[in-house]
């Protein structure tokens with residue numbers, strides 16, 4: 551039996567796409583090393599306006615309308631609603647859509663793939679074979695099949711967090727703190743010489759809070775020990791300590807993995823397709839939103855007369871990485887590079903200007919819903935609002951690494967190194 555699509559991986563990206571493919575009427579099978587119902591351990595946050603449909607609002611365990619950021623000596627109100635997923639409900643919802651379509655899961659890691667003109671045969675760890683017209687690799691940031699150009703310098707988002715009870719509220723009750731860059735608890739030498747980190751924190755109700763010391767991006771990754779020490783020092787400065795630990799989160803993932811080769815014989819999705827937003831680290835919203843359009847494109851391509859898997863895979867990559875998306879990605883890479891080059895003080899000035907833009911611009915920038923021209927406008931407005939010293943730092947960065955900007959402006963082609971197939 552050859553199924554239509556084989557999904558490798560049952561994380562948020564794999565399950566979102568599997569559910570959408572089942573809805574689109576395709577025959578879908580999945581491969582996952584553990585049961586697909588195995589709970590996801592990460593805490594997944596999302597802006598409410600990023601949810602693909604109102605139905606998903608019921609899969610949030612928490613919502614905050616009191617959202618703030620602290621940067622540059624200011625408290626910046628973020629006029630947007632932020633939510634935290636109830637992973638169990640989200641996972642159950644996606645799995646239900648798979649199960650009602652009769653989707654079957656193979657509980658083995660995928661190890662090897664053999665491609666022909668009509669199908670791909672995947673070998674699992676126990677030696678069994680699964681055949682599909684098309685394979686989607688959604689196995690995370692270190693994909694089993696998707697090939698990408700060699701990465702030169704990868705920046706990582708790293709964070710250490712605690713869900714638990716505290717001797718005093720670490721943030722104002724009812725509040726979500728997206729970024730607290732205040733650093734009075736550090737010495738001036740630490741602020742100057744060490745990577746900047748911020749607090750991401752929220753009130754979970756019932757006297758429970760989630761606090762996480764986060765390095766937005768750094769190459770190499772900021773070590774967990776440093777994040778842990780900083781979190782406890784910050785809490786002490788706020789006058790509280792952890793009274794009871796319910797869950798500890800160790801977060802580490804790459805922000806700027808190269809875009810995969812777009813002419814390879816498998817399609818990627820989620821972390822495997824480098825879908826992480828390079829300037830924010832968010833991805834789950836994109837994986838949920840793009841699942842339906844991608845599934846419909848694949849269903850159309852596979853049902854066309856003389857359909858070939860290669861054509862369907864190309865059409866799929868085009869949804870994920872169209873020229874427009876590639877150009878926007880270049881701007882986000884420039885944004886990431888700029889953030890990496892700024893001192894702690896400059897970073898604070900930068901975010902103080904960024905979050906004072908109209909919500910349509912800063913929100914669209916973070917959610918990747920702006921056009922290339924709008925992203926440029928957003929960046930231009932931050933530049934114009936910036937103090938002179940920060941402007942010089944931004945100009946220096948643009949002159950040192952002009953290629954992403956030139957590529958985004960269409961003045962340099964967006965090249966992909968030759969394919970490995």
Ligand SMILES: Cc1cc2nc3c(=O)[nH]c(=O)nc-3n(C[C@H](O)[C@H](O)[C@H](O)COP(=O)(O)OP(=O)(O)OC[C@H]3O[C@@H](n4cnc5c(N)ncnc54)[C@H](O)[C@@H]3O)c2cc1C
Nearest residue numbers: 559560561562563594595660689690801820821832833834
């Ligand atoms: C602690 C943490 C917190 C995060 N918080 C957020 C957040 O709040 N919001 C946000 O948008 N993003 C967040 N991210 C970033 C990103 O969205 C996540 O990394 C997300 O889990 C990626 O989803 P994914 O489905 O692509 O990969 P994964 O979640 O890594 O899932 C990959 C799946 O593939 C399976 N797999 C691996 N190898 C094989 C194989 N050989 N065969 C078969 N299956 C295989 C794995 O078992 C797993 O089920 C966070 C990341 C971390 C680490």
